Amino acid sequence: MNHLATGHWQAEIERRLEQGVELEFSLVQFAQAVGADAEDPALQRHFEALIASGGAQRINAYRCPMGDCERLLPLGAILDACPYCQTDYQAEGCEPISVLYYRLVGEVSRDIRWVIVIHGMNSRAKWQEAFSWEIANRLSYSAPVLIYKYGWATIDVFARWLHERLARRLGERMRIAIEEAQKSRLPDRPDIIAHSFGTLLLSRVLENPGFADLKFGRIITAASIVRPDFDWDRLIADGRVEAVLNHVGGQDRAVPFAQYVIPGAGPGGKVGYLAKSTLNVRAATYGHSGFFLPENLSVAIARHGLWQAFLTRPLAHFRPEGAFVAEPNWRPAPLVVRVCTRLLAYAVFWVLAPFSWGRRKIDP
Ligand SMILES: [Zn+2]
Structure with a gap:
């Protein structure tokens, strides 16, 4: 032979x-x-x-x-x-x-249904316009894309009660979009791409019992600040979420600090997710926003690119380059440290809040 x-x-x-x-x-x-x-x-x-x-x-x-x-x-x-x-x-x-x-014997490939993109902070940065354009044009399926914007969220991120408000708005907006999709005979589960602070807001929506009716297709988190021990396994087992790709930037300098200043945040975009049914993939050279540099984004959403492949291929055989298993012994930084740094951030928040408010009035 x-x-x-x-x-x-x-x-x-x-x-x-x-x-x-x-x-x-x-x-x-x-x-x-x-x-x-x-x-x-x-x-x-x-x-x-x-x-x-x-x-x-x-x-x-x-x-x-x-x-x-x-x-x-x-x-x-x-x-x-x-x-x-x-x-x-x-x-x-x-x-x-x-x-x-x-x-x-295997699953056939899947169409991208429609996509909700949840940005990080500074939602008006130049790359986001380019991103909207690229993703709408380069996906090989003409899937509708909803770019969710929550305006300025800068120092707001330090206060948990403001997160709750932003997450509630996001959940309500997603519910409306899902209802609209059903009317247009689109599948009722959107795929999601979330970046940075957007990943934390998404996790808040997912764990809020008030939004338990919302179901999602495949989720990509990039530069995630969700805690590594977030219970994605339960969400997947319960049928709320189909699958999760956690795209980690090897040179991300922002994610490791998130837990010290942002309540409820963690270094999911550094450590990876511990949940066994998620897929962690590290891009060694990417920084915090590396995923959205035009040259990297085009690669990710091109045919056979990582995001395109994750959104369309059967996942039983999906083992992309850079896949890794998160360190199972991850623990958050000591609570006393996190409380102190967050109190400091919160104090800064109150000092700067009037300026943030003022800017929002001038530049909404
Ligand atoms: Zn014939």
Whole structure:
């Protein structure tokens, strides 16, 4: 047996499973794709072994018997005539020819339904306009994108009661969007991309019993300041969230400080999430906003890019480069330290609050 060839065949099978594409094919089609001979007994044995191990199923398929057509007939239908060359089989006295056909056992790829983007602070930064444009144009599906803006949140982030207010507004806005989506016959679960402070607001909405009716598709958190021990596993098990990708910047200098100044925050975007059903991926060279630099963003949402792949592919075989498991012994910094630094931040908040208020009046 030629091990080089079987390795090549297996690689092609794994590629199809990873991408959730071309899961059904005849032996001839597969042989063509890998440059092999469909009559090669080794290739046939390879598929027999795959079937025996439960990795593939044999399905009944037929092709048109007419010499200048020979096309594969639609699966699962018993046809009297060819839908392609219109031959009436009874009139011609012939029958469709049975062909070896396989189905790889795996999930097919998924469409991006629609996306809600929840920004970090300073929602008017230049990159966010570019981001809106890029994401609307570069996703290979024309999925509607809602960019959620909560205006200026600068020193507000130091006060928990202001978070609650911002999170409530976000939850209410998402509920309206989901209702609108249902009216437009879009799926009722949006996918979510959240960045920085937006990740914390999203986690607040998810743990608020008042928003327990909101369900989400796949969630990407970038530069997350959600605590590493946030219970994503429960949300996924309860069907509130389909899957979570935590994209971590290896050079992020802001995330590690979040727990010292922002109530309820943690270094999820540094340590990773402990929840077993989440996927942590580190981009070694990214800083806090590296995800949204035009050159990086285009890569992430391009075909086969990390975000695009996470939002569309079956996840059972999804092992992107940079994937890591979070250190299970993570503990928050000592409470006394966090309380002191937050009190300090809160004091600064009250000193600066009038200026923030003033700026919001002038520059809403
Ligand atoms: Zn035909």
